[in-house]
Amino acid sequence: MHIQSRRAEYLRRMGGFEVVATVATAHDAMRTASAAVSDGAPIDLVLLDLGLPDARGVDLAAALSGLRPGPDVIAITAQRELATVRTAMSHGVLLYLLKPFTFAAFEEKIGQYRRYREALSGSGDAVSQRDVDRAVSELRMTGDRRTAKKGAVPETEDTVGRAIQDSPAGLTASEVAARLGSSRVTAWRYLERLADDGAVDRVTEYGNTGRPQVRYVWHVTP
Incomplete structure (x- = not known):
């Protein structure tokens, strides 16, 4: 694709x-x-x-x-x-x-556009000041709605996505956490979100000892 x-x-x-x-x-x-x-x-x-x-x-x-x-x-x-x-x-x-963007980021941006169009979808050739103000406010809307709805900070998600994209060999959750200065669990949560969206691939690595670890690699379409 x-x-x-x-x-x-x-x-x-x-x-x-x-x-x-x-x-x-x-x-x-x-x-x-x-x-x-x-x-x-x-x-x-x-x-x-x-x-x-x-x-x-x-x-x-x-x-x-x-x-x-x-x-x-x-x-x-x-x-x-x-x-x-x-x-x-x-x-x-x-x-x-x-x-790079994820499906969640794409969905938020297109949703923002859809709300803008809805604000200007009244009948007739003219709109009210209220309609114009509402439409403009939708264009200025940040990712707050997505954050509240899905429990993620869009800026952090984008930072994680860029980190993976800039690392051809991929990164583990621990490596991403070190770059973010966050906990491994936080990094893992964002990585799993990216993987569910299809933006990154999960690659399981089996070592000689211990549990297998998952490396996240930016998804490259054929």
């Missing part, structure tokens, strides 16, 4: 979305979105990887926003530079999802 099909699978797990197409280039993305407008069935949301082979992702975001009606854009990228984030936002990107 490549990265695009994984996102499609995540959307299917969430429900309420129809995947129109998955494409690998800016050219194909623009052609698909333009054709959808011409056919009278415009695309609502584009999950845009900023690292495209034929154009800058931010330039594609700007081009998409020029369609009438244009799709909303959520940028998915490993680029964390403040300048890049600002540029993306100024080019029409609505939300920003950083790699």
